[in-house]
Amino acid sequence: MADTTTGALRRTLNLARPDDAYNAIVEAHRDLDDAQCRAFDARLILLLANHVGDEVLYEALAAARETMEDA
Amino acid sequence: MGSYEYRHYPYTRPAELDGGGGRRPVVIVGAGMAGPTLALALAQRGVPSVVLDEDDTVSLGSRSICQAKHSLEIWDRFGVASRMVEKGITWEQGELYLHDKPVFRFNLQPEPGHKFPAFVNLQQYYVEEYLYDRCLSEPLVELRFRNKVVAVTPDGEGVAVEVETPDGRYTLGADWLVACDGVRSTVRHLLNLPYPGEVFHDRFLIADIRLLSELPKERRFWFYPPFHPTNSVLLHRQADNVLRVDFQLGPDADPEEEKKPENIDRRLRQMFGPDARWEHEWTSVYTFTCRMMERFVHGRVIFAGDAAHVVSPFGARGGNGAIADVDNLAWKLAMVLGKAAPASLLDSYCSERRAAARENILNSTRSTDFITPKFPASRAFRDATLALARDFPFARALINSGRLSVPTSQAGSPLDTPDDDTDWARGPAPGQAMLDAPVGREGGSWLVDRLGRDFTVLAFADQDTPLAGIPPGATGVRIVGDGLARERYDARPGTTYLIRPDRYVAARWRRFDAAAIGAAMRRATGNG
Numbered sequence A: 001m002a003d004t005t006t007g008a009l010r011r012t013l014n015l016a017r018p019d020d021a022y023n024a025i026v027e028a029h030r031d032l033d034d035a036q037c038r039a040f041d042a043r044l045i046l047l048l049a050n051h052v053g054d055e056v057l058y059e060a061l062a063a064a065r066e067t068m069e070d071a
Numbered sequence B: 001m002g003s004y005e006y007r008h009y010p011y012t013r014p015a016e017l018d019g020g021g022g023r024r025p026v027v028i029v030g031a032g033m034a035g036p037t038l039a040l041a042l043a044q045r046g047v048p049s050v051v052l053d054e055d056d057t058v059s060l061g062s063r064s065i066c067q068a069k070h071s072l073e074i075w076d077r078f079g080v081a082s083r084m085v086e087k088g089i090t091w092e093q094g095e096l097y098l099h100d101k102p103v104f105r106f107n108l109q110p111e112p113g114h115k116f117p118a119f120v121n122l123q124q125y126y127v128e129e130y131l132y133d134r135c136l137s138e139p140l141v142e143l144r145f146r147n148k149v150v151a152v153t154p155d156g157e158g159v160a161v162e163v164e165t166p167d168g169r170y171t172l173g174a175d176w177l178v179a180c181d182g183v184r185s186t187v188r189h190l191l192n193l194p195y196p197g198e199v200f201h202d203r204f205l206i207a208d209i210r211l212l213s214e215l216p217k218e219r220r221f222w223f224y225p226p227f228h229p230t231n232s233v234l235l236h237r238q239a240d241n242v243l244r245v246d247f248q249l250g251p252d253a254d255p256e257e258e259k260k261p262e263n264i265d266r267r268l269r270q271m272f273g274p275d276a277r278w279e280h281e282w283t284s285v286y287t288f289t290c291r292m293m294e295r296f297v298h299g300r301v302i303f304a305g306d307a308a309h310v311v312s313p314f315g316a317r318g319g320n321g322a323i324a325d326v327d328n329l330a331w332k333l334a335m336v337l338g339k340a341a342p343a344s345l346l347d348s349y350c351s352e353r354r355a356a357a358r359e360n361i362l363n364s365t366r367s368t369d370f371i372t373p374k375f376p377a378s379r380a381f382r383d384a385t386l387a388l389a390r391d392f393p394f395a396r397a398l399i400n401s402g403r404l405s406v407p408t409s410q411a412g413s414p415l416d417t418p419d420d421d422t423d424w425a426r427g428p429a430p431g432q433a434m435l436d437a438p439v440g441r442e443g444g445s446w447l448v449d450r451l452g453r454d455f456t457v458l459a460f461a462d463q464d465t466p467l468a469g470i471p472p473g474a475t476g477v478r479i480v481g482d483g484l485a486r487e488r489y490d491a492r493p494g495t496t497y498l499i500r501p502d503r504y505v506a507a508r509w510r511r512f513d514a515a516a517i518g519a520a521m522r523r524a525t526g527n528g
Helices: A018-028 A034-070 B034-044 B069-076 B081-087 B124-136 B186-190 B255-259 B261-272 B318-337 B345-371 B376-389 B393-398 B483-488 B514-524
Strands: B024-029 B049-053 B066-068 B093-098 B101-107 B119-121 B141-145 B148-155 B158-165 B168-179 B197-199 B203-211 B219-223 B232-237 B242-250 B278-286 B289-292 B301-303 B455-461 B474-480 B496-499 B505-509
Touching: A034 B376, A034 B393, B024 B034, B024 B158, B024 B318, B034 B049, B034 B069, B034 B124, B034 B141, B034 B318, B049 B168, B066 B069, B066 B318, B069 B081, B069 B318, B081 B124, B093 B376, B101 B376, B101 B393, B124 B141, B148 B186, B168 B186, B168 B318, B186 B301, B203 B255, B203 B261, B242 B255, B242 B261, B242 B278, B255 B261, B255 B278, B261 B278, B289 B345, B318 B345, B376 B393, B455 B514, B496 B514, B505 B514
Parallel strands: B024 B049, B024 B168, B049 B141, B093 B219, B168 B301, B455 B474
Antiparallel strands: B066 B119, B093 B101, B148 B158, B158 B168, B197 B289, B203 B242, B203 B278, B219 B232, B232 B242, B455 B496, B496 B505
16 A cells, blocks of 8 residues: 555544544444445445545545455 | 427428529528527528428427526527527426435525526427527528438538428538437438447436426425335426426336326326326437537538437436537638638537537436446445435535536637636636626626627726727627626726627636737637
């Protein structure tokens, strides 16, 4: 993965309690089947996309897509 | 079926069958919306034309019903737009529904201070009727009904068009042939020109009905309504108490089954309730394609409207795009015929209108993908957007049930003179359409009514001093005061815009400079 620090997307930790945040994301999906997970994630992505704005969004899309090469 | 009374326009035996006639500067194929509009725009510039149509009446079915402001402004120059506005339905409110619940309402009148509304709904047959009426009173336009083009042969300095009539065949010589003959263009087929593009498989059903009981007044769009739970429905009003109901059927629907009146009535009954009464006007099951020719100008044959490019109906970009095509073409063709511009000026028709068609196809494809998602994740995001829209205003902006036709950008056209001044905060840049505004004493007139037939130099000033140095072929318009016009044009005293005959901005400056205006006009006419 590109090791760039010049973009708007944060690549270092920005969560006060990372274990809590991670757990909260996972827990939010707990009783959902695959279709519901997809619906939930789509809502979450749209909410976050609007909040972070164009620049971070496009960088995050590119960064996430880049990691898909290993998936 | 239908309340509209189709007139049959008279066929007249063409003079060419008896050895008369003669070579024509322009022959237009197709008397739809674009062909007669082109003929009228040419007539205004003194260019006579013949319009050939194989039929003898107006559009069968309401077809292209959303007439955009930009088209109305073009038709207004021939005096037919007020009739259309009067007869049609001016859009006011729209409402979007998800399942059985309203998500939000929106105002379809974006801003005041324009002569024409953003949209008027009027059936295509009325638009054509009013255009024909105007053509019939115009000595420079000859409408020839039941004249079918059967062969097109380019010759060096023009085109020989072979035409079939009830009385036999004749040949018409033309300097220029303009094909406005629709998506299945005969001329394009005769010349064996390809029409590349994308085919969409979703089927849609249009049911035009005349309601005999109370009408919904607003435009409505439903995703997954109870009366059509798997897809979307669009409803809007037309003239004569006619409603257009557009049902998305999905790719696997059986068109013959869906078209049966009892099946349509069942859906409508659920939609309008037990007391509603209606009559069927017109029914059509359609799929659509997005296509564009690689070139719109082939020697002396020019293609316009659906013959040259075609989009999905979402956004009302078909008919309105066709009207913008012929408005772009008319002044250029008149100048080339009048030897005031080189024939290469028509290359800009191709490049500008291909850019417009690309923009229209992009917008219409995005709407199509939103309304009919093509893969599971696409559907998930579409549904998530709808689910968020009621409580989160940002999501409403993402709902794409059709991005409605506005004049496309032709930025970067070789006819434009790029900005030299760098302090423009807004205002239409070169390559953008001009903006209307109230002008004159107490806003008593409209800017669109002050523009010249050809080029216009729009000069903003503090005082109504006479304009000197306006080049020939341009009309000078001095704008004094006028808050809204100043604001829309980001104007200060001295600010000057050069507006093309098709009402696109060709150049603009912070100070009036006759030499710069002259140079920009030469460039905008291919004489630069």
